[in-house]
Amino acid sequence: MTTDHRETGGAVLQLQNVSRVHGRGAAEVHALRGVDLAVRAGEFVAVMGPSGSGKSTLLTLAGGLDRASSGEVVIEGRPLGGLSRNAVAAVRRRAIGYVFQDYNLVPALTAAENVAIPRELDGVAGRRARTEALAALEELGIAELADRFPDEMSGGQQQRVAIARALIGERRLVLADEPTGALDSTTGEAVLATLRARCDAGAAAVMVTHEARHAAWVDRVVVLRDGRTVDPGTDVAGLLAGTDGGDAR
Template sequence: MTRPNTTSPLSPQQLSNSPVSTAPALQLDHVSRVHRDGPTTVTALDDVSLIVEPGELVAVMGPSGSGKSTLLNIAGTLDSPTSGTVRIGGVDVSALSATRRAEVRRRHVGYVFQDYNLIPTLTVAENITLPLELDHVGRRTARRRALAALAELGLEDLADRFPAEVSGGQAQRIAIARGLIGDRHLILADEPTGALDSVTAESVLDLLRSRIRDGAAGLLVTHEPRFAAVADRTVHLRDGAVLGGA
């Protein structure tokens, strides 16, 4: 089976139809991100190269300010590198227009944000179905999938509540359900267990691992070595650089 031609960007539709085994789910080549504020420059990422294959979960660890969240934002096309290339499923997303990057992000990347990012005016179920509806999945089908995702986390009774009506731990699990729903080739999780007790955190990580076993790839930022231990390997960041290679 041949790899897709990555010298010219594939369309998001081609990415959707391409076999996940033909290319790494995520590939960063010599990626740097420099923030400039007048004469001051801050290097958030420094020449980072990283490959995550389908079916692989990679944990990212490092002290505060080491570049972990910047790495996730660039991996998921929420931010652009100052230099280097980012490929998702073999597609050089750094060469795509903002519109096409958004399509790839919406269809193929699942996010679990540290601060939840739930929309307060939408119900729990509507928050979860939003990525599906933006991708033209029918409302009934999307709600059925949302309820199934909530049931996996023991939250089906919260479907018609609003984010302000749930606890912090419940909001975190709702954000996880939203990040995992649909056909996601790449799952990015930023401290997904931060607001959870140890038992619930382990069940959430089990759910994440099940998605990885189904063929997705995952990048998990965590400060907990016991949670990083569920990953296939761990990448350590310090001052924006990978320690010891990736």
């Protein structure tokens, strides 16, 4: 599957000349520098690069978890920069599924309750939210974990619950930060297949990864270095041939 990333019309996600600066003066750090990126419906994009290159910053800005210092983040045609904090949160709940590297599960809630959170926050009735949560857990092959609490699960099981939470409902954009980091190779491949299927069904996905072998699942690789995109047209075959095979984040 191929997508012309130069065509930005109808993009689910657009970063338009986005920069993010932390601190001031001598302590100023440029995490991102003038990044442009468009991800269309049906497209699965991998973001790769060395540690400190800006990968996680790109994901947090795309997910509305942080605001750009300059430039604009646009979700389904809606610029986030002009929205209130509550309006951004509403966009995040309804349109974006986010897989955090550290899972962010609520310890006092079961797997099904954790997965149902975004839907319940958006006003969906509890019974329907649980039904959708069970379907998402089933999609990840972990339906048997529905009534377990996080401390009763392995790290890999918690990771899959977190992914199920990101996929519940009709999420148009899925953002995943190292989604297979705690998984064995077989389970990791199954998770990537699930993300690929979601894109094939019309969602857009952006995945931060350091695993070159994961490029086989995506349509396009974006390489970041020092907060800038380099070789934005890097093709999957080139990456697998060794353009970025290191294990630094």
